[in-house]
Amino acid sequence: MEQGHLPPSGSEPPNGRSWHEQAGWRNDFPIDWAQDHYVQRREFVKFLCLTSLGFAVGQLCLLGSSWLRQETRPDRKEIARLDQLNIGQVVSFRYPTERHPCLLVRLGPDEIVAYSQLCTHLSCPVVPQLEQQRFFCPCHHGAFDLHDGRPILGPPRRPLPRVELQVEGGVIYAVGVRASTT
Amino acid sequence: MRTYTREQKMTIIHGVLCFVSLLVILQLWLLTASMNAYLGGDRHVLWPAALVSLGLLALNGGLLSFLYRLQRS
Numbered sequence: 001m002e003q004g005h006l007p008p009s010g011s012e013p014p015n016g017r018s019w020h021e022q023a024g025w026r027n028d029f030p031i032d033w034a035q036d037h038y039v040q041r042r043e044f045v046k047f048l049c050l051t052s053l054g055f056a057v058g059q060l061c062l063l064g065s066s067w068l069r070q071e072t073r074p075d076r077k078e079i080a081r082l083d084q085l086n087i088g089q090v091v092s093f094r095y096p097t098e099r100h101p102c103l104l105v106r107l108g109p110d111e112i113v114a115y116s117q118l119c120t121h122l123s124c125p126v127v128p129q130l131e132q133q134r135f136f137c138p139c140h141h142g143a144f145d146l147h148d149g150r151p152i153l154g155p156p157r158r159p160l161p162r163v164e165l166q167v168e169g170g171v172i173y174a175v176g177v178r179a180s181t182t
Numbered sequence: 183m184r185t186y187t188r189e190q191k192m193t194i195i196h197g198v199l200c201f202v203s204l205l206v207i208l209q210l211w212l213l214t215a216s217m218n219a220y221l222g223g224d225r226h227v228l229w230p231a232a233l234v235s236l237g238l239l240a241l242n243g244g245l246l247s248f249l250y251r252l253q254r255s
Contacts, residue, residue: 034192038191038192038195041192041195041196042246042249042253044199045198045199045202045245045249046246048242051206052202052205052239055210055235055239056238059209059212059213059216059228059232060232062220062231063229063232066220066228158218161223179221179223180223181218181222181223182222
């Protein structure tokens with residue numbers, strides 16, 4: 001090997017043999033492999049740190065979004081008259097805004113429930129299946145219990161947001177929406 | 183900073199790489215759990231989760247800067 005082509009001190013060729021046994025091209029273009037491996041791994045750590053920065057920014061975005069959407073109790077809204085609602089009957093309504101479809105179901109003489117109609121998986125509208133005691137999401141075959149809104153089938157993991165009801169003077173009012181994680 | 187041999191540096195960088203990977207996975211889990219809580223109406227966990235996530239980011243940044251200093255040593 002010519003003196004001018006000596007590789008950097010301490011570097012080793014990737015096949016582990018001495019520099020004198022290497023092919024001519026490798027002597028002509030000596031690469032510091034150890035340094036190369038070090039830089040590769042350091043760059044990967046740098047990439048992971050950028051990913052970490054992205055996750056932290058996402059976390060801050062959640063916080064900011066939560067701060068911007070301060071909880072304000074929605075107005076009370078009349079939905080139906082109790083005496084006009086038969087057992088097993090379903091009423092569709094929108095609450096707290098026109099962009100939030102909901103379903104009210106009379107399950108028994110004294111049992112009335114109302115839930116958001118948007119599936120907690122990907123916001124497809126759910127349909128009531130009273131004979132199976134569930135709300136069914138046709139998009140991904142998810143299902144929620146009719147009595148408490150808990151997910152019982154398919155991809156949804158969170159229950160349907162429950163619309164809080166109030167019966168006053170024979171009229172059913174929606175007074176709030178309560179979402180939960182379990 | 184103390185000087186290390188190349189082999190020692192490679193061992194250190196592999197250790198740091200594993201540690202940073204674990205921290206990033208932890209951050210991902212934290213973000214998904216926070217998102218689930220946020221969509222479920224539980225806003226109380228967001229502040230602690232954000233602080234922990236920033237702490238993990240600072241730790242990752244510290245380890246990366248350690249690698250740059252290690253290279254220069």
